[in-house]
Amino acid sequence: MKRRIAVVTxxxxxxxxxxxxxxxxxxxxxxxxxGPVGEQAEAGGPLDLSDVCPATVVMQQDWQPxxxxxxxxxLVGEDYEIDSDAKSVTGSLVVDGTDTGVDVxxxxxxxxxxxQPVSALMYLDxxxxxxxxxxxxxxxxxxxHPTVAVTSQMTVSPQMLMWDPExxxxxxxxxxxxxxxxPVVTAGELIGGLLxxxxxxxxxxxxxxxxxxxxxxxxxxxxxxxxxxxxxxxVYENEITEWGRPIAYQLLAEVGYAIYPEPxxxxxxxxxxxxxxxxxxxxxxxxxxxxxxxDPDATNALIVELVEAYQTGWTYSPEVAEFSVxxxxxxxxxxxxxxxxxFGQIDPDRMAEIVETFAPILVDAGTIPDAEIDPESLYTNxxxxxxxxxxx
Numbered sequence: 001m002k003r004r005i006a007v008v009t010x011x012x013x014x015x016x017x018x019x020x021x022x023x024x025x026x027x028x029x030x031x032x033x034x035g036p037v038g039e040q041a042e043a044g045g046p047l048d049l050s051d052v053c054p055a056t057v058v059m060q061q062d063w064q065p066x067x068x069x070x071x072x073x074x075l076v077g078e079d080y081e082i083d084s085d086a087k088s089v090t091g092s093l094v095v096d097g098t099d100t101g102v103d104v105x106x107x108x109x110x111x112x113x114x115x116q117p118v119s120a121l122m123y124l125d126x127x128x129x130x131x132x133x134x135x136x137x138x139x140x141x142x143x144x145h146p147t148v149a150v151t152s153q154m155t156v157s158p159q160m161l162m163w164d165p166e167x168x169x170x171x172x173x174x175x176x177x178x179x180x181x182x183p184v185v186t187a188g189e190l191i192g193g194l195l196x197x198x199x200x201x202x203x204x205x206x207x208x209x210x211x212x213x214x215x216x217x218x219x220x221x222x223x224x225x226x227x228x229x230x231x232x233x234x235v236y237e238n239e240i241t242e243w244g245r246p247i248a249y250q251l252l253a254e255v256g257y258a259i260y261p262e263p264x265x266x267x268x269x270x271x272x273x274x275x276x277x278x279x280x281x282x283x284x285x286x287x288x289x290x291x292x293x294x295d296p297d298a299t300n301a302l303i304v305e306l307v308e309a310y311q312t313g314w315t316y317s318p319e320v321a322e323f324s325v326x327x328x329x330x331x332x333x334x335x336x337x338x339x340x341x342x343f344g345q346i347d348p349d350r351m352a353e354i355v356e357t358f359a360p361i362l363v364d365a366g367t368i369p370d371a372e373i374d375p376e377s378l379y380t381n382x383x384x385x386x387x388x389x390x391x392x
Contacts, residue, residue, distance in 0.1 A: 037077035038097040046280055049093065050101030053129075053277035057093055057102055060131040062109040062118045062262060064314040065306040067299075067324035068230055069132065069262070070292035071153050071285060072106045073306075074299045084309045087112040089302070095284055096291065111312050119145035122267055129274065130281075132262035135351070136190060136358050138378055140367045147265035149379040150282050151344035153289050154328070155335045157261040158230040159191075162249040164221035174250045175200045178224055183207040185216065186226040191252060193361040198256050218242045229331055234323040251331070259354055260346065261333075263379075271380055283385035286344035290390055293334060296325045335390060342386045346379040 041047035049057070059072050073089075077099065080091030086107075093104035107113070107128070113121060118131040119141035131147070134157075138147050161184065163177040171177035178184055178201045185207045186192050192206035210216075210226050217225045218240065229251055236243045251257075264285055266274065292299055300321040307316040328334050339347040352375040359371035 037079050037092040037094050038099045041095075041098050041100050046283070047095050047098050047100050049277065049280055052280060053102050053274075054127075055102055056090065056105050056127075057130075057277075057281065058105045058107065058128045060107050060109065060118050060121055060128045062132050062134070062137075064108045064110050064112070064310070064312060064316070065303040066231070066316055067296065067303060067321045068154065068158065068228075068328070069106075070296060070299050070303070070325070071289035072104075072132075073302055074288045074292040075104050075284070076106060076302065077104075080302070082306060082309045084311070087310050087312070089306055095287070100284075108306070108310065108312075110314065112310065117141060117145075119147050119265075122147065122265075126267075129270070129277070130264050130266055130285075133265045134261055135259040135263065135354050135378065136362070138265065139355060139359055139373055140362055142373055142378070143368065146268040146377070148268055148271050148377070149260060149263040149265050149346055150271075150278060150383050151286050152260050152263040152337070152346060153285070153344070154261045154333050155337065156251070156253045156331070156333045157257055157259055158228045158327070158331070158333055159252045159257060159261070160227055160229045160232075160249040161186075161191075161224045161252060162217075162227045162232060162236075162247045163224045164217075165246060165248040167221045168248070171248065172250075174224065174252075174255055177248070178205060181205060182222050182224055184224045185210045187212070189365040190358070190361060191226060191257065193364060194252075194256055194357070197357075197361065200255055214240050214243065230324040230327045230333070231320055233327075234320055238319065239317065256357060258350060258357065260351075263346070268377075271382070275382075278383045282344075282383035283388060286385060286388045289334060290343060290388070293325060293329060296321075300325070340386070341389060342384060343388050343390050345381050345384050345386070348375070351375040351379055 061069050075093050076089055077092035077094035080089050082089050088105050088107045090103055090105040093100045093102050118133045122128045122131050123145045133147050161174045168177045184192060184201050184205045187210045189208050195201045196203050229249060233247055236247050237245055303321055304316060304318050307314055336343045337345040337347055355373050355375040359373055362368045363371050
């Protein structure tokens, strides 16, 4: 069983250029619940997308279906159809019981698209209107496949480093667990580079060989390993029988991994070309994340159904889906933007800090040629509905 991994490498982007976008797959093999999908949106109203958006709004995720992507899947109406060959789900785009007049198609990433980065996919297949791209990934792809974030979904990254609390019983932080020189195993050079730049680990502790499987951690509990606080704590204790006990961890956001995790992005040109659509769609996406966390059961059931239908080797149980929602809320991963109090708004100062921190690391890793990237080119708050807030 592989867990998802986050990696930004030059070779990964080069490989993406040589591949074509996934598509096709024939007729849908599975259908969701049939029946009415809700009242029709008022013509010309804020929920009527029929006159401004494509007939099918295609959304591209960066990994297999999981609750961290709940906002997108929350918009899929009950009339959905699953194409298990093409690995996609399509249904009416429904907002709180209102049919917006268009369909939504959500596509997974990872092995379903040959592990191509979402930024590259969006330029290879222009049917994709919006995608989910980590800010560090957007910086890495900026020269060849520039994308612009239009709203955040999670506010804080769920990525973490984990360790065995029995091996390091006194450790409460990454720095304490790594103090003895243990290998820090990550996917790619970015996180290791960040930790070295922060003085938390030594250069010779970096190990970029993580492949998303639990075998090494289980067999060598002296290492620190990358993971996600929304899944691994539950999975290791309850679903990996060779481990079967708690892990300890610290969020990487607490040691400088300040990226926006999987914000919704568009191609650079579409900020203008799809402006009328985005003016209505972005507030819908802002609210969808809030609505999903408030009432996740039906969407989580769809996510688990999709994982089973796609048969990619990715496993995702209802219990992990439930744990993810709980973790997103209890760890404060989904909050209003601290600077503005608006949910989904991008903070200019934070974006500038992200570029200042990660562009040099990506240069050192050979991923980008130079660090001269304008932070303002990576986002826009033009379409944000400033009245949308999680509140207290």
